[in-house]
Amino acid sequence: MNAPARHLPPGRTPDPGTSDALRHFFDVEARLLDAYAYPQWLPLLEEEFVYRVPVTVTRDDPALPPNVPGAYLVDESRESLASLWARRFEPEHIDFAWGEVPLHRIRRFVTNVVAEPGERDGEFLVTSNVLISVTHQSHPAVLAPAGRCDVVRRRPDGWGLVSRTVALDESVVRLPHLRMVI
Known part of the structure; x- marks a missing residue:
């Protein structure tokens, strides 16, 4: 996630139209x-999608x-997100998902979106900063700043997420659920 910036030869940066389209994609996502619209969100994920949140540590050096390295708080696939997480919000399941009732109010702020061509044609490596604000009932909001690294693929119908790695800034997680980081 915190790899040194790659110096790209001229012509390797995406054109402004592609950069704008990717920013728009992340705004829509x-x-x-935020609206818990998982049935509309899941089709944005490629079949091989992987979502990871590595363990953050504070080091002296x-x-x-x-x-x-290799330790994750979250390591999910498209299938596990669809079958385990998104299903909790379906009308027939919400009454039994007590941790979700009443729903948390969530806002995701995605900024500093920078895209560069990926390793494969039609793919882009996109880094961004995210701030997640979570409020439950009348409790104060919990804020979670993080950096995100996504691989996004161009599709005939728009864009598809291939992978997402979210590096939390804090080593002590205060979010009620880590799936909120997505």
């Missing part, structure tokens, strides 16, 4: 997630990575 955040709106769908700034040269060391801020994450534990």
Whole structure:
């Protein structure tokens, strides 16, 4: 996630239209997630989609990575998100998902979206900053800043998410549910 910036040869940066389209894609995606519109969000994920949140650690040596290699708080696939997480919000299940009632109010703020061509044609590596605000009932909002690294693929109908890695800034997670980070 915190890899050094790659220096791209001229012509390797996406054109402004592609960059704008990717920013718009992430705005729409955040709106769908904030609205718990999982049936509309899941089709944005490619079949091989992987979602990971690595374990964040605070190190004395700034040269060391801020994450534990190979250790994840969340390591999910498209299938597990669809069958385990999204199903909790279906009308026939919501009455039994007590941790979701009443629903948390969530806002995702996605900024500093930077895209560069990926390793495969039609794919882009997109980094961004996210701030997640979560409020439940009358409790104060919990804020979770993070950095995100996505691989996005161009499709005939728009864009598809291939992978997402979210690096939380805090080593102590205060969010009620880690799926809110998506």
